[in-house]
Amino acid sequence: MKILAIETSCDESSAAVVKNGTEILSNLVASQIEFHKKYGGVVPEISSRKHVEVLHPLVNEAMEEAKVRFKDLDAIAVTYGPGLVGSLLVGLCAAKGYAYSLGIPLIGVNHVEGHIYANFLKSQIPNSKLKTNHKSQIPNFPFICLVVSGGHTIIVLVKGHGEYETLGRTRDDAAGEAFDKVARFLGLGFPGGPIIDKVAKEGDPHAVEFPRAMMDEGYDFSFSGLKTAVVYHVKRMKKEKLSDIEVKDLAASFQKAAVDTLVDKTIKAAMDKNIKTIALAGGVSANSLLRSELKKKAEAQNIEVIIPPINLCTDNAAMIGCVGYYRFKRGERTTLDIVPVSTLKI
Ligand code: KG4
Numbered sequence: 003m004k005i006l007a008i009e010t011s012c013d014e015s016s017a018a019v020v021k022n023g024t025e026i027l028s029n030l031v032a033s034q035i036e037f038h039k040k041y042g043g044v045v046p047e048i049s050s051r052k053h054v055e056v057l058h059p060l061v062n063e064a065m066e067e068a069k070v071r072f073k074d075l076d077a078i079a080v081t082y083g084p085g086l087v088g089s090l091l092v093g094l095c096a097a098k099g100y101a102y103s104l105g106i107p108l109i110g111v112n113h114v115e116g117h118i119y120a121n122f123l124k125s126q127i128p129n130s131k132l133k134t135n136h137k138s139q140i141p142n143f144p145f146i147c148l149v150v151s152g153g154h155t156i157i158v159l160v161k162g163h164g165e166y167e168t169l170g171r172t173r174d175d176a177a178g179e180a181f182d183k184v185a186r187f188l189g190l191g192f193p194g195g196p197i198i199d200k201v202a203k204e205g206d207p208h209a210v211e212f213p214r215a216m217m218d219e220g221y222d223f224s225f226s227g228l229k230t231a232v233v234y235h236v237k238r239m240k241k242e243k244l245s246d247i248e249v250k251d252l253a254a255s256f257q258k259a260a261v262d263t264l265v266d267k268t269i270k271a272a273m274d275k276n277i278k279t280i281a282l283a284g285g286v287s288a289n290s291l292l293r294s295e296l297k298k299k300a301e302a303q304n305i306e307v308i309i310p311p312i313n314l315c316t317d318n319a320a321m322i323g324c325v326g327y328y329r330f331k332r333g334e335r336t337t338l339d340i341v342p343v344s345t346l347k348i
């Protein structure tokens with residue numbers, strides 16, 4: 003069974019062909035970072051326009067790389083929320099066009115569910131260009147998934163395919179948003195997550211003990227206070243320009259505080275619910291400290307940790323194709339009057 007998947011929820015256009023739900027035949031991502039960089043964040047109108055420009059050639063390229071003909075496709079899967087409405091609309095309209103003209107089912111997919119399902123994709127495909135050293139490990143149900151990205155920070159109990167219980171979520175900024183805002187404040191550029199990750203390696207994570215927010219309050223998070231704490235700390239330093247090492251120390255200390263909260267709350271959720279597997283998902287799961295700390299602390303409690311390879315943690319269409327497959331198998335179909343939902347919940 004072959005699914006063409008399309009993802010355009012934010013600033014990455016992506017098209018993928020996925021076989022039998024978990025085998026990636028192609029997974030192409032056209033990043034728009036260069037166009038948004040000078041504004042220090044994603045500009046929705048630019049994002050929609052760039053999706054319009056690249057999507058059809060990208061789909062053709064994904065089909066060619068997969069060596070699949072349009073007439074051999076069984077379904078089209080597409081992200082319909084959450085995300086930027088204009089951006090979602092571009093992918094959704096294209097997907098409707100493909101499904102209608104090919105006479106095959108359309109399956110609307112929740113982007114956050116897509117991130118969770120990145121954990122079910124096989125990273126090693128025989129004879130594929132997508133070679134990686136990552137050893138695929140598929141989580142068994144039930145498992146706890148920490149979905150942590152630029153738009154979302156949630157702890158989900160995944161009980162089975164399509165069966166979710168949200169245990170906690172951020173009450174303000176998403177973790178990735180906090181990384182991006184702190185990086186911008188420190189003059190490090192956009193997107194901030196990967197830059198802070200790199201710079202922090204040369205800083206002292208204990209230089210400043212930033213607050214670990216809401217540790218006594220269940221599984222919800224708050225990151226806007228941490229961001230403000232960084233700003234006030236810098237103001238109190240009363241310096242015209244921070245030195246390189248001061249920036250590195252601040253980046254490392256901020257990252258440590260954010261990661262400690264994410265890791266400790268996720269492990270607490272797993273222990274409270276007696277769950278033996280934690281999976282990571284979303285762009286921030288590319289963070290090296292988050293990956294290593296979660297592994298170290300969870301394994302000390304006999305909890306296994308599953309983390310997809312970095313290219314499947316960030317936005318991509320293969321994860322959407324994977325959800326599409328399981329929805330298709332359950333008999334779910336989406337009608338052509340579906341509209342984008344910017345605040346879609348799982
Ligand atoms: O999942 P994603 O690609 O898009 C959304 O759905 O939001 O996540 C993008 C977010 C950005 O905020 C980016 O700064 C963050 O993931 N990110 C990282 C790292 N790589 C990407 N944050 C921390 N460390 C990283 N290495």
Ligand code: ZN
Pocket residue numbers: 113117151152284285316317
């Ligand atoms: Zn995402």
